[in-house]
Amino acid sequence: EVQLVESGGGLVQPGGSLRLSCAASGFTFSTYAMSWVRQAPGKGLEWVSPISGSGTSTYYADSVKGRFTISRDNSKNTLYLQMNSLRVEDTAVYYCAKVSSSSWRGYFDYWGQGTLVTVSS
Amino acid sequence: EIVLTQSPGTLSLSPGERATLSCRASQSVSSSYLGWYQQKPGQAPRLLIYGASSRATGIPDRFSGSGSGTDFTLTISSLEPEDFAVYYCQQYGSSPPTFGQGTKLETK
Numbered sequence: 001e002v003q004l005v006e007s008g009g010g011l012v013q014p015g016g017s018l019r020l021s022c023a024a025s026g027f028t029f030s031t032y033a034m035s036w037v038r039q040a041p042g043k044g045l046e047w048v049s050p051i052s053g054s055g056t057s058t059y060y061a062d063s064v065k066g067r068f069t070i071s072r073d074n075s076k077n078t079l080y081l082q083m084n085s086l087r088v089e090d091t092a093v094y095y096c097a098k099v100s101s102s103s104w105r106g107y108f109d110y111w112g113q114g115t116l117v118t119v120s121s
Numbered sequence: 122e123i124v125l126t127q128s129p130g131t132l133s134l135s136p137g138e139r140a141t142l143s144c145r146a147s148q149s150v151s152s153s154y155l156g157w158y159q160q161k162p163g164q165a166p167r168l169l170i171y172g173a174s175s176r177a178t179g180i181p182d183r184f185s186g187s188g189s190g191t192d193f194t195l196t197i198s199s200l201e202p203e204d205f206a207v208y209y210c211q212q213y214g215s216s217p218p219t220f221g222q223g224t225k226l227e228t229k
Contacts, residue, residue, distance in 0.1 A: 045158075045166065045209055045220040061217060095165055107156040107213055109177065111165040 002026040002110045004096045009059045009115030016086050020094030022112055024081040030074040033099035033106060036081050038092035050104035059104055123148050123212050123219035133229040140197040142224045144210035149190045154214030157186055157195045163182045170195060
């Protein structure tokens with residue numbers, strides 16, 4: 001059974017940093033791309049960043065480019081999102097999602113339960 | 122960036138009725154790389170349909186997807202009480218992947 005468990009969310013002041021983690025199990029982690037998708041309170045889904053199965057290819061939404069860094073440790077079956085220079089508009093539930101392929105070009109077939117990031121003074 | 126526009130914004134129907142949800146793309150979606158997701162309050166999204174018309178594992182056959190190019194449809198043939206939720210379409214053929222704004226399916 002595929003399981004994705006996020007952690008690391010919380011309350012942070014504008015300009016601060018947080019590191020999210022997503023522990024994966026139930027599939028061969030290194031074979032698949034992974035992605036972060038976020039959802040602001042009462043809003044729709046926004047793709048944030050994917051990373052290829054090997055970790056060599058990454059992409060970022062314009063809204064987070066230069067501030068967020070996605071990475072993965074295939075030996076630990078864990079996905080990360082380092083978030084710096086956080087803004088109020090980054091407040092959202094952040095979901096970890098498994099991509100159906102080894103590259104970003106795939107659908108999200110499994111999702112974690114999400115972790116809430118609140119950016120506020 | 123491909124913009125996906127879903128309609129209607131809210132659909133009010135009764136259990137047993139047929140639901141038809143639309144997703145229109147601003148440009149052609151390559152290779153029908155379009156998916157549909159269901160999200161209930163407080164839960165993560167769940168994949169329903171991929172490749173425009175293929176049902177995901179464990180999805181009941183009352184859910185079906187169709188369309189190509191710029192026009193796609195999710196149909197629920199006979200609504201069950203658990204189907205009332207928000208539905209999102211997503212294209213993953215062009216970078217960046219994008220989601221529609223969602224259709225809320227509510228009980229009439």
